Amino acid sequence: MRWVRLVPDFTSVGAHFDRQVLSALDDAGVAADLVLTHVERTGSVAVTVVSARITGGLAPGTEIEEPARGRCVRFPGWAVLTGTHPVAEIVAATAIDEVVGIGAAVAPGTLVATAGYVRPEYRDGRLVLLVEPAAGGVFQPSEVEQPHECCAGTH
């Protein structure tokens, strides 16, 4: 497996950024089973960079060692998570290794309402999904696709 690092030339954030990254990879004909984002704060302006584990195609970007941490945009089994799923199914059907409740424990039968948007954390080779209590007695991922943006996100 090869890991590559990409520095996108677009500066959008969150779900929009993810979509741009994924379509850029698709356009380049690259197959990647893990796609992570990282924030680099080395300069005065932080930038979001991408690392991807390449499974096929010609990889753009520079080759790197396996990263230690990241926010995971794409992982094996992601397409399974389209709605509300028990924790046991999430762990069994996808590459997510663990589902962790924030401030409240989850059990294998705990339902997680994903809304088709799941961004686990990549930590030393493991994928951990943070979830929190939500309306209706279910849990939901702590990162949602469209958080509220004040002044329509202009600032």
Add this chain to the structure above:
Amino acid sequence: MSHHHDGHEHHHHEVEPVEGSWQDPADDRPVAVARRRFLAGLGVAVGGAALAGTGAGEAAATPVASNRWGTPQRWYAGDHHIHTQYSGDGQYPVAAQVAKARANGLDWMVITDHGGVAHQKFSIDQVTPDIEKARKGNRDVLVYQGLEWNIPGAEHATVFLPPDRHTVDILRAFEGAYDGGVLSTSVENGGKGLIARSTSADGEPYALAALRYLEAQVLSGRTEIALMFANHPARRGVDSPHELRGWRDAAPGVAVGMEGAPGHQASGIPKSAGGRGGARGYYDSSPGVDSHPGYAPTATENPYRTYGGFDWMTAKVGGLWDSMLAEGRPWWVTSTSDVHQVFGDTLTPGTQDYEKTGSRGAPVDSGVEQTGFGDFFPGHYSRTVVGARSKSYVDVMRGLQSGKVIAVHGRLIDGLDLRVRALGEGDNRGVTIGGRTFVERGGSVEVTIEVTGAGGPNFAGVVPKLAKLDLVAGPVTGPAVDRDTLSAPGTTVVKSFEVTKNRARFTHVFRDVATAFYLRVRGTDGNRLTADGGPVMDVVGDADPWADLWFYANPVFVDVI
């Protein structure tokens, strides 16, 4: 209006129910927060002193604790975060907001439309006459002109000045030179094009320069006072600990605090109850490119959520707020409405092009109660109660500056008299909220908390019941070496008091005091508590704000001599 004028007529029958209540028949407004005595005991002493200069003698008859020696002061409820049709995402005319604030019993309010190119160019000239007109029409409400400043490199902040000859000039120059929206907008679009994003770290030096500019206006006499409060500080994680400390250090007379509780408190009302079903405070974010890496959701906490309606920085005992207080750094918390669009209102934004005109125009009545709106009108739910010498523009700001401030939700309490004093050698007179007192090394410090519960229903039609008070304290250990410090391990809840009566008095004595420390008080209706008695993380989509009420009082610092 005679009550308003003096306040001393009533001091002979201070224990009667009407005294110190919100429903004073002498008041012409629906809810008389302004002229009721927030500190009932203190009010008695004030009355005596004002009458004959023999305050101590007059007050001796009262059965409750009171500050018989303190500066005469009364308590004024307000809101420092209010939007109008001059925000791109707002809708209400200034006059409508002032009328609501007045009807809801507020004494002071700050108009804070979003900074930016269109606001700086077009809105200021429209909001200024509107504010002046509102002042003339509502002489019992102080209406400050302010700005919701996009802090370069960080979140938003309230900036405001008392009305004076140069107020508008200062605000306009400030916004043009230092608003993060203006600085990050390209030159061809009317901005400065100097920083990458409003929240990117290359803006941080501009934030410090901006605050020094305001302080310079005070020092040069162009304005008597100017204040800044950081708004919704943890919402997107972009107010890093070193920025908060930097602002305070850059302009200690101007940058004095933050929203302990953000506005938008209605946004967590469940859809099943006709609400938006969002996150309380619109706190539903997660770490982004400009977020501080120390703010990370973990199995035990999520800094991006509210806790009992309060911002994580404030709600977490031993958290970021405490880490600043543990340095001995005065930093105060408030609670505001951040009103843009009100839950259940039928009005919707006007159709005017904001970017071209700086106004949304008149709101449009849809005739349908809007369920997607997440805010309350000023004074409806959130109050920042300030102790001040008089109800004047400058005195209320001085009260805010000195931390005589209590942040209250949903009328959880009607009064709080906190008194901290040395027993034996030291400051026996003591101080109240926001104050600083002293004790001899090894001596004792007595804390007296007298709390008055709600004397009537809040705006949900319910009389809230205060169930528990927490006395929080921690050592003052001096400036943190790491400016991004966000915890104060020595700060704990030293004692909790169960409250069973509407008017209750509690005492705690810190004995054998060896080092400087600070203490603060918070209270709750006890409806939603963690196992250790703290606030619960609010559930996105299921947070009825009226069912989970808290108040937070600002700290008292105790020096050891």
